[in-house]
Amino acid sequence: MAIKDGDTVKVEYTGTLEDGSVFDSSAAHGEPLEFTVGSGKIIKGFDNAVMGMEVGDEKTVTFSPEEAYGERKISLVDTVSRDLIQSDMEIEVGKTFLVQTPHGQPLPAKIVDLTEDEVTFDLNHPLAGKALTFNIKVIEA
Template identity: 30%
Template sequence: MKIEPQHVVSLTYDLYVDQDGTETLTESATQEQPLTFLFGAGQMLPKFEENLSSLSTGDTYEFRLAAGDAYGEYDEEAVANLPKEMFQGTELPEIGSILPLQDNNGNRFQAQVVSIAEDSVIVDLNHPMAGQELHFKGSILNVRPATPEELSHGHAHGPDGHHAH
């Protein structure tokens, strides 16, 4: 079956990212634990879906996404100082750890701790893969029409359309 909007796609992928001139495998979805998503629902990177849009069950694929089409270019300005008072009553986070944050509008995002100064914790708000070209290889395991419940919820309920219990 061909991939179309309002269809559920299950696929495998290997994601390679260039690190110091060497392509490194950074993420995978296997046949046992495929990536399953509702196509066209805005959950995936738009260019990722665009590259899959002509495929059908059983097809293999390989494509690259430029940083601008993936998680964006690295933004030097997206570094923030959080006052140490924010961490009163808890231990200060370690450098390299990921903090779940929320802005005044209730939007959730993650920040990586890059350093700790005298009175603040400095965090990088860029996506960990910002500024990187993504190289995907994989195969389409299954394509099926979404169930009415999946369409009303706006996401897939697993490869067969049911929530795992």
């Protein structure tokens, strides 16, 4: 039977970037990905891609940034005074920290620039602005 909104499915997948490099796969996690279609727990493009597939079906699809993690937003890049950073934290470009939103939600922030007085953080998802290609195989539905 064709997968529809609300079905719980298990899929094997491999996600690649435009240059062909693998950024994620179910094999790396040691088990298929299980999710409920339409629940909003995964990226929109992936959710839509499994609709209509059946157990044993396999396909490769490419998602635009809008269907994946969205476009990069300059508003999510912020520079703060080093004085606001805990003194025991190791500060270096490329390091990622969890920061809290005003509502207490944890959010990863990557250091993208440093000066003697300031630290610039990027709060965009690491895959924001990128087209993503997935090979998807339905294992169970």
